[in-house]
Amino acid sequence: MKYLTSDPAGEPSSILYSRCTVDFKSGKVQMEDIPCRNLEDVLGGFGRSFQILAERNISQAYCGENPLIVNTGLLTGSSAMTGMRTYFSGYSPVKESKKGLPAAMWSAGSGNFGNKFKWTGLDELVFEGCSPNPVYALIRETAEGPLVELKPADHLLGLSTHDKIMALQKEYDNAHFAAIGQAGEQWENVYFGAVTLSTDNQLKSGTDKMRFAGRGGMGSLMGYKNILALVAQSSDKLKPLTPAVKAVNINVVKGGGAARLQPISRGGGGGTWAAYDVLQVFHAVPVNNFRPQGNDLPEKLFRSQVEQQFHIKSEACHRCGITCHNNVYEMKEDGSPGEFLAKFDYEPLNLLSTNIGIHDAGLATQLIHLSDNYGMDSISLGVTISYLLSYNERHPEQPLLNGATFGDFEKIKELVEQTAQGKLPEIGRGSKRLSESTGETSYAYHVKGLELPAYQPETNPGYAWAIAGGHMSMGTYGLLTREGKSDLESWVHGITQTKLQIVGFDMIGLCKFFDITKGICTQMVVDCLKSELNLDVTAENIAAAVRRAFLRGLALELRQGYEKSEYTLPAEVWERPNPNIKLPNITNPEFFAELQKRIWDIFEPELARL
Amino acid sequence: MNVTIKLVGIFQISRFKEAVHEYPSGTRVRDLVDELRISGPLLGIVLINDIHACVEDLLNDGDTVCLLPFIDGG
Numbered sequence: 001m002k003y004l005t006s007d008p009a010g011e012p013s014s015i016l017y018s019r020c021t022v023d024f025k026s027g028k029v030q031m032e033d034i035p036c037r038n039l040e041d042v043l044g045g046f047g048r049s050f051q052i053l054a055e056r057n058i059s060q061a062y063c064g065e066n067p068l069i070v071n072t073g074l075l076t077g078s079s080a081m082t083g084m085r086t087y088f089s090g091y092s093p094v095k096e097s098k099k100g101l102p103a104a105m106w107s108a109g110s111g112n113f114g115n116k117f118k119w120t121g122l123d124e125l126v127f128e129g130c131s132p133n134p135v136y137a138l139i140r141e142t143a144e145g146p147l148v149e150l151k152p153a154d155h156l157l158g159l160s161t162h163d164k165i166m167a168l169q170k171e172y173d174n175a176h177f178a179a180i181g182q183a184g185e186q187w188e189n190v191y192f193g194a195v196t197l198s199t200d201n202q203l204k205s206g207t208d209k210m211r212f213a214g215r216g217g218m219g220s221l222m223g224y225k226n227i228l229a230l231v232a233q234s235s236d237k238l239k240p241l242t243p244a245v246k247a248v249n250i251n252v253v254k255g256g257g258a259a260r261l262q263p264i265s266r267g268g269g270g271g272t273w274a275a276y277d278v279l280q281v282f283h284a285v286p287v288n289n290f291r292p293q294g295n296d297l298p299e300k301l302f303r304s305q306v307e308q309q310f311h312i313k314s315e316a317c318h319r320c321g322i323t324c325h326n327n328v329y330e331m332k333e334d335g336s337p338g339e340f341l342a343k344f345d346y347e348p349l350n351l352l353s354t355n356i357g358i359h360d361a362g363l364a365t366q367l368i369h370l371s372d373n374y375g376m377d378s379i380s381l382g383v384t385i386s387y388l389l390s391y392n393e394r395h396p397e398q399p400l401l402n403g404a405t406f407g408d409f410e411k412i413k414e415l416v417e418q419t420a421q422g423k424l425p426e427i428g429r430g431s432k433r434l435s436e437s438t439g440e441t442s443y444a445y446h447v448k449g450l451e452l453p454a455y456q457p458e459t460n461p462g463y464a465w466a467i468a469g470g471h472m473s474m475g476t477y478g479l480l481t482r483e484g485k486s487d488l489e490s491w492v493h494g495i496t497q498t499k500l501q502i503v504g505f506d507m508i509g510l511c512k513f514f515d516i517t518k519g520i521c522t523q524m525v526v527d528c529l530k531s532e533l534n535l536d537v538t539a540e541n542i543a544a545a546v547r548r549a550f551l552r553g554l555a556l557e558l559r560q561g562y563e564k565s566e567y568t569l570p571a572e573v574w575e576r577p578n579p580n581i582k583l584p585n586i587t588n589p590e591f592f593a594e595l596q597k598r599i600w601d602i603f604e605p606e607l608a609r610l
Numbered sequence: 611m612n613v614t615i616k617l618v619g620i621f622q623i624s625r626f627k628e629a630v631h632e633y634p635s636g637t638r639v640r641d642l643v644d645e646l647r648i649s650g651p652l653l654g655i656v657l658i659n660d661i662h663a664c665v666e667d668l669l670n671d672g673d674t675v676c677l678l679p680f681i682d683g684g
Contacts, residue, residue, distance in 0.1 A: 259651045260680040264620055269652050275681040277619030278655065304622075482654055482681055484662025516682050582660065 001042075001074070001123055002033060006534050009541040012036040017044070017123040020148045022137065024129035024225070025064065029148055039537070039545035040507065040552075044073040044123065046106035046468070047507035047549040049089035052126070053104040054556055061093040061102040061217075062187070062224045064129040070117070070178075070230065071125070073509025074535075077118030079241050080528040081249040082320055082511035086114035086178065086197060088218035091560075093191035094380060094430045095216055095450040099561030103448065104553065105216030105468055108506050110317045111197030116176040116232035121146040131226035136168070140175075140233040153228040158182060160373040161196035162208035164229050169203055175233035176203075178213075181375020184223035186422025191429045192380035192451075193219030196372070200318045207340045208369070209327065211317070214377035215469045216450065238319075244531035248524045253321040258513045261324040263314035271314075271324040272346040273303050275454075282481060283580045284456045286355040288393075288406045289386035290445045290570075292456065294580030300359040301349065310361060311337040312344075322513050328365055341365035342372070347471070350454035351382025356389055357406025367416060374420030379469070383451035384431040385415055387444050400438070401426060442571035448562060453477075457569040458578060458587050461595055462495045464567040465603075467503070467553035475502035475516070486584035491595055496602045503553075504546040521546065548610070555607050567596065611635055611671030613642070618678040621648055639675060640665040646677075654680030 005014035013035040021030045040047035049069040058066050068090045075083040085108050092105035117125075120141045125148065127137075134153040139146060156164045156179075164179035177198040184193030194214035202209045213219075222228075241249070252258050262268025276298060279285045285298040292298075299305065303312065303326070311331040316323040326345070330338030342365035352371060353364035371378045389406045392399035401424065404411035419427045426434050431451055435444030445452045447463045453470045455477040457463055462476030471477045476499045479485045485494070504520035505512045515522060521543035529535040573587045585591075616628045625646060633641070639656050643665055655678035656663045669675065 255651075260654070261682060264623070267649060267652075269620055269679045269682075272682060274619050274679055278678045278681045281618055281657075281676065281678060302619075478681055484655070513682070 003533065003535070006536050008036070008042040008535050009039045009537050009545075012038050012042050015042050017041070017048075018121060018146060019124040019126060020122055020146065021126045021128060022148060022150065024127070024131045031145070038548070039541060040549045042074060043507040043542070043545060044071055044076075044509065045085070045087040045108070045507040046089055046503070046553070047545065048124070049087065049106060050104055050549065050552050050556060053089065053091065054552065058091045059101055061091045061221060066091045066102075066221065068127040068218070068221050068225055068227070069124065072114050072118045072123060073507055075528060075532065076509030077115045077237065078509070078528065078532045079239055079245045079249075080510060080514075080532065081252045082110070082317070082322070082514045083509050084110045084112065084114045084317060085506075085509045085511060086111075086117060086213065087506065088195050088213045088222075090218060090221045093187065093217040093220045093224075095448060096432070097449070097557070097561035098563065098566055101560040103560050103562070104556045105218070106506060107195070107213035107215045107218045107468075108472075109195065109197045109211045109213035110511055111176065111199045111211035112318050113176040113178045113197040113230070113232055114509070115236075115318075116234050119234040119237040120232055122148070127225050127227060130224060134226050134228050136229040136231060137227060138172075138231045138233065141235065156228045157185065161210060161375040162202070162373055165196065165198045165202065165210070166206065168229055168231055172231050172233050174235065175231050177229060177231055179229040179375070180219040180222050181373060181420070183374045183376045183420040183428075184219035185228070186420070186428070187220040187223035189422040189425035189428045190376065190419065191220050192217045192377040193223055194375050194377050195219045195222060196375055201315065208373060209315070209340065209343065210372065212372070215379065215472065217377070217380075219375050239532065242531045244527045248527055249321065251524060252514055258322045258515065261322050261513050263323050265314065266323070270303060271326045273326050273344050273349065275346040276302055276350070279481065282582045284459055284481060284583065286350055286454050286456060288357050289355060289390035289443060290452070290456060291578060292580050297359055298354050301353055301361060301364065306344075306361040310341070311335065313337055317511075320511075324513060328361070342368040344368075347454045348378035348382070351379055351386070355382060355454065356386050356412055358409060358412070359407070360409075363409045367413065370413070370416050370420070374416075376420060379453050380430055380451040381416065381419065381427075383445050384427050384434060385412060387431045387434060388415070388427060390443055391438055391440060394440075442575055445570050447569065448557070448566055456581060457573050458581050458585070459583060461491065461569060461587055461592055462499060464569060465495050465500075465554070465599060467550065467557060468506070472506070472512075473503050473553075475499040480583055480586060486586050488591065488594060488598065491586065492598045492602070495599055500550045501543065501546050503550050504542065507546065507549060519546070551603070551606055551610055554603060555610055558607070564596070564600065568592070611637075611669070613637070613669050614674040615642060616674065616676040618676065620652070620679055621646075621677055633669065637669050638665065639663065639667050639669065642675060643677065648677060652679050654678055
């Protein structure tokens with residue numbers, strides 16, 4: 001970025017970002033400094049990429065005109081804790097309107113790739129068209145500025161995400177990597193391929209401790225373009241920690257919203273896995289395709305149960321003091337860790353275990369490991385499989401595919417492997433298409449074509465207005481369960497005002513755990529921007545920019561053919577209300593109809609003014 | 611008065627899962643939280659008789675209080 005002003009809200013065009021466009025059709029690689037149009041452009045991430053996507057008319061995701069945009073946020077590569085995010089944007093292969101038009105999507109991931117990418121001097125990399133041959137892109141710093149080169153990648157074909165990264169590590173030192181797995185290579189039949197991002201821990205230990213930009217199939221789009229990996233090679237350019245940023249970082253770890261994600265040994269809550277225990281009190285842990293049974297089955301995956309058999313180690317992203325990772329290892333006889341098995345986060349764990357009838361931690365680690373190494377979004381994979389299992393339970397006389405049912409690990413594992421290898425497009429193209437092919441759509445747990453994360457829709461009608469997946473782009477997942485809000489006013493306010501602000505994290509380069517309850521419109525972020533970049537911006541400026549970016553995302557959905565009737569929940573929620581969930585029913589048809597009306601009454605005038 | 615206390619998740623570590631404690635009238639949820647040395651930032655949800663409540667709420671004889679940690683993200 002080039003800063004010719006300290007006022008990004010008032011003079012955004014005096015801030016320029018460095019973009020490289022790789023056009024496979026013409027063979028040109030063009031470097032430009034682009035003046036920012038607004039504060040959203042300055043902040044980065046989807047705030048910028050969605051403005052580019054809005055300029056394109058795309059009717060199918062797999063076409064040369066659909067770009068893959070790789071960018072960072074303003075605080076990526078900074079000293080601010082969690083500032084490591086990389087964003088991948090494009091029109092999604094998996095998320096589509098009922099009219100069949102692809103939705104714009106972004107997906108974000110940590111790991112150290114984002115830092116290295118930023119430190120090459122590049123802010124954004126746009127891939128146009130498709131490469132005729134498999135390639136990887138090398139992004140490196142030179143004395144003349146960032147340089148992007150394409151390299152043959154035939155030797156990477158067929159390798160897992162982890163193996164691709166380890167192969168590239170042998171060729172490039174001082175670098176970090178983004179790679180797709182076999183699933184992304186099979187883009188025609190796998191629409192939810194993930195992009196994997198390397199971590200320091202992975203490169204040093206040689207174990208597959210990676211991070212993921214999983215949602216929306218950006219790895220499949222990358223595979224369609226025949227780009228198997230990205231290499232960012234640069235010296236480290238972390239600035240010395242200033243007193244202001246140091247104070248913020250201490251607050252993030254000790255006093256901010258992330259304290260409860262700290263390891264239990266440090267007095268924290270133990271990461272996202274802890275949601276199992278909490279949601280189980282309300283019988284709201286998804287079981288067997290989002291049908292909690294009111295029993296204690298989910299407790300088998302409680303941390304307290306799992307740590308009797310496995311060694312759980314708290315680990316962190318590079319330089320992050322939150323240490324929210326719960327890495328599961330085999331436990332040796334003396335209690336010390338053996339082989340690394342998988343990382344247990346709430347969403348992938350639930351959707352690849354309890355929600356498909358698997359109640360054994362060891363089996364869960366195998367499925368998570370497979371999903372990660374093949375390079376698939378564990379949420380879309382898990383939910384599409386749970387739909388299939390539910391269908392087979394309802395049709396025992398004529399089941400689909402291999403006839404797998406809930407809890408049948410061997411058959412489920414076979415489904416995962418064959419999906420990743422492109423042999424099962426029925427699963428690889430997601431739950432919306434699969435359910436439309438069977439004609440039984442009511443229990444397909446997606447909203448607007450994107451599979452739900454592991455929070456019951458009965459607890460979160462806000463899903464309907466999430467623009468990039470449930471818990472990452474609409475922070476209402478705890479409004480009923482955590483805050484106990486069951487009145488219409490609270491939900492209207494949450495969806496249209498406070499909880500949409502969660503998407504700010506997908507602009508600025510910070511992880512949501514920087515301060516998940518307050519978002520980025522805080523003095524902490526203002527202080528970081530001043531100290532790191534000498535930018536004077538208010539929390540109000542940031543909030544307005546985040547809101548505009550969110551509304552642009554909503555407008556883009558509508559332009560891609562979404563009808564208001566698609567802003568809804570899976571029909572099973574009201575067709576077959578689940579009596580086991582011990583929470584007020586806020587997803588009955590009457591409540592939801594009134595919610596829809598009130599929300600559009602607020603959003604529509606603003607959308608008209610965009 | 612007797613109050614049943616249920617602790618969830620990490621709150622059970624070095625404490626208990628469920629217990630009945632005796633308190634004087636006028637006791638609030640906060641008094642239980644302080645007595646049990648539960649960290650404020652970690653306390654996410656308070657239920658009294660399965661209904662969402664807050665730490666300032668007064669308790670009555672026979673109440674069941676459930677204390678749950680925060681949940682965040684995924």
